[in-house]
Amino acid sequence: xxxxxxxxxxxxxxxxxxxxxxxxxxxxxxxxxxxxxxxxxxxxxxxxxxxxxxxxxxxxxxxxxxxxxxxxxxxxxxxxxxxxxxxxxxxxxxxxxxx
Amino acid sequence: xxxxxxxxxxxxxxxxxxxxxxxxxxxxxxxxxxxxxxxxxxxxxxxxxxxxxxxxxxxxxxxxxxxxxxxxxxxxxxxxxxxxxxxxxxxxxxxxxxxxxxxxxxxxxxxxxxxxxxxxxxxxxxxxxxxxxxxxxxxxxxxxxxxxxxxxxxxxxxxxxxxxxxxxxxxxxxxxxxxxxxxxxxxxxxxxxxxxxxxxxxxxxxxxxxxxxxxxxxxxxxxxxxxxxxxxxxxxxxxxxxxxxxxxxxxxxxxxxxxxxxxxxxxxxxxxxxxxxxxxxxxxxxxxxxxxxxxxxxxxxxxxxxxxxxxxxxxxxxxxxxxxxxxxxxxxxxxxxxxxxxxxxxxxxxxxxxxxxxxxxxxxxxxxxxxxxxxxxxxxxxxxxxxxxxxxxxxxxxxxxxxxxxxxxxxxxxxxxxxxxxxxxxxxxxxxxxxxxxxxxxxxxxxxxxxxxxxxxxxxxxxxxxxxxxxxxxxxxxxxxxxxxxxxxxxxxxxxxxxxxxxxxxxxxxxxxx
Numbered sequence: 001x002x003x004x005x006x007x008x009x010x011x012x013x014x015x016x017x018x019x020x021x022x023x024x025x026x027x028x029x030x031x032x033x034x035x036x037x038x039x040x041x042x043x044x045x046x047x048x049x050x051x052x053x054x055x056x057x058x059x060x061x062x063x064x065x066x067x068x069x070x071x072x073x074x075x076x077x078x079x080x081x082x083x084x085x086x087x088x089x090x091x092x093x094x095x096x097x098x099x
Numbered sequence: 100x101x102x103x104x105x106x107x108x109x110x111x112x113x114x115x116x117x118x119x120x121x122x123x124x125x126x127x128x129x130x131x132x133x134x135x136x137x138x139x140x141x142x143x144x145x146x147x148x149x150x151x152x153x154x155x156x157x158x159x160x161x162x163x164x165x166x167x168x169x170x171x172x173x174x175x176x177x178x179x180x181x182x183x184x185x186x187x188x189x190x191x192x193x194x195x196x197x198x199x200x201x202x203x204x205x206x207x208x209x210x211x212x213x214x215x216x217x218x219x220x221x222x223x224x225x226x227x228x229x230x231x232x233x234x235x236x237x238x239x240x241x242x243x244x245x246x247x248x249x250x251x252x253x254x255x256x257x258x259x260x261x262x263x264x265x266x267x268x269x270x271x272x273x274x275x276x277x278x279x280x281x282x283x284x285x286x287x288x289x290x291x292x293x294x295x296x297x298x299x300x301x302x303x304x305x306x307x308x309x310x311x312x313x314x315x316x317x318x319x320x321x322x323x324x325x326x327x328x329x330x331x332x333x334x335x336x337x338x339x340x341x342x343x344x345x346x347x348x349x350x351x352x353x354x355x356x357x358x359x360x361x362x363x364x365x366x367x368x369x370x371x372x373x374x375x376x377x378x379x380x381x382x383x384x385x386x387x388x389x390x391x392x393x394x395x396x397x398x399x400x401x402x403x404x405x406x407x408x409x410x411x412x413x414x415x416x417x418x419x420x421x422x423x424x425x426x427x428x429x430x431x432x433x434x435x436x437x438x439x440x441x442x443x444x445x446x447x448x449x450x451x452x453x454x455x456x457x458x459x460x461x462x463x464x465x466x467x468x469x470x471x472x473x474x475x476x477x478x479x480x481x482x483x484x485x486x487x488x489x490x491x492x493x494x495x496x497x498x499x500x501x502x503x504x505x506x507x508x509x510x511x512x513x514x515x516x517x518x519x520x521x522x523x524x525x526x527x528x529x530x531x532x533x534x535x536x537x538x539x540x541x542x543x544x545x546x547x548x549x550x551x552x553x554x555x556x557x558x559x560x561x562x563x564x565x566x567x568x569x570x571x572x573x574x575x576x577x578x579x580x581x582x583x584x585x586x587x588x589x590x591x592x593x594x595x596x597x598x599x600x601x602x603x604x605x606x607x608x609x610x611x612x613x
Contacts (some may be wrong), residue, residue: 008458015416015445016442016444017446017457017458020445027454030455030517031455034520039519040474041406041479046479049482050478051477052481054306054479055532056292056530058488058532067332080426083196085425085427085429086430095434095435
């Protein structure tokens with residue numbers, strides 16, 4: 001399997017990345033180089049196996065917790081917006097999305 | 100008497116407790132060295148913040164508080180968010196970012212009384228094995244400044260090796276504590292996945308990322324790890340409900356009869372002769388200490404490379420989608436609509452390695468490919484974890500090299516990312532299985548470059564790894580040797596704080612190390 005320049009173009013859009021043409025070309029070569037070592041993995045028979053998402057689940061029944069649905073934090077709007085690229089009157093500013 | 104920067108953590112703590120030296124004096128000593136850093140290890144230093152913490156530690160000592168790490172300095176990998184220092188994850192995307200909170204690990208060490216010296220360089224978003232992928236410049240290996248220190252916790256490894264900090268935090272996703280520890284001649288341990296909270300660690304691959312300490316010895320690491328671990332149920336859903344432990348409790352226990360598994364797959368053709376010689380000698384040292392070597396097999400070792408490099412980028416592509424220029428971080432100046440802003444922001448903010456992994460991750464998670472790649476990789480991950488359980492029926496710990504070679508030249512593999520990926524072969528299996536892994540110095544290869552021995556344990560067996568490494572370090576002096584580049588007589592080191600305006604700008608690099 002080898003990716004084509006069209007695949008790279010599609011991936012750029014999905015990943016929300018704008019690559020320059022030279023960068024795109026280099027990426028294509030490098031990713032195809034990478035997928036050459038992935039082929040061995042695809043050939044492994046994994047039928048009947050459960051995927052291992054939390055490693056410790058290999059030996060134990062790991063339950064991902066949810067915390068209580070209660071307010072635990074006070075309002076920290078100012079601290080949270082301290083590193084925002086653009087803020088006005090306590091709101092994050094983004095480009096206009098509705099004409 | 101040894102210089103302050105040569106003292107072990109227990110010795111430093113003892114001197115602080117007996118008031119032979121104050122926490123402020125210790126902090127000033129290390130700040131002076133940090134300001135004189137020419138290796139690129141530090142990204143942010145703030146004397147006022149550090150000295151205020153040191154004064155607080157002195158007050159606690161004066162009040163009779165005897166916490167084992169009270170007043171001892173530590174520096175943090177810049178992947179941990181901190182209120183008092185900028186947090187960049189080595190990325191232009193986050194240059195100058197100030198977190199409104201501290202990572203749990205940072206908080207726990209502060210609660211233990213440790214004094215923060217600042218933030219340390221790392222590969223961008225912890226992606227890399229050489230620390231050349233930082234937007235703020237590569238870090239240099241103090242044993243040979245033309246070489247890489249390893250990554251992604253390269254800044255942490257260098258800070259400890261060059262005595263710019265007595266200890267540091269690191270994170271290990273696919274070997275990012277163990278490999279730089281190996282290349283820089285220090286000791287580092289990645290605990291079992293879930294033992295240390297990931298809250299406040301800027302996420303790379305969530306099912307693999309794990310925090311751990313980096314220091315000069317197993318004894319130092321045990322103290323740090325005891326303070327770092329513990330459940331964090333309300334803030335990290337993957338943290339385990341496992342109480343903190345005293346990992347120092349069995350350091351001096353005999354290792355007579357310890358069964359050390361030696362995986363045959365770790366000693367194949369790709370292993371450099373000088374590394375092999377150092378590892379073989381280290382294994383013989385363990386035998387002299389009473390351990391027994393057992394040949395074992397980890398048959399999916401080679402598969403761990405594609406499995407890891409599918410899972411990690413997949414999770415990274417998801418985690419890094421938050422960097423869109425809206426709520427924090429870099430935003431492009433020129434753009435058309437919202438999507439264009441996202442694309443330009445991310446293209447400008449991320450470096451090559453991060454972009455490459457986002458693209459791979461996006462591909463393997465995209466419609467029609469998820470089952471063939473991500474799901475398949477997670478299933479083989481279970482096989483890899485099962486292989487370890489099979490091996491641990493024959494042995495107590497597993498030993499082998501942390502990396503196939505010693506540190507390579509800066510820039511030598513810049514155009515060949517796959518060569519970098521292949522070099523992670525010995526650390527990836529343990530990462531995928533979520534096992535604890537330790538690396539300690541065990542000898543030197545060609546050119547006097549350090550070689551590290553990796554010890555892997557079964558889940559929650561950190562104390563046994565630290566015990567084995569400590570016994571080795573009591574019988575050898577590899578962990579005490581130091582690179583010439585850190586010599587206190589080296590011209591770039593000063594004995595007191597530099598004048599105002601010298602060294603790093605106050606608060607660190609906001610626009611990046613140029």
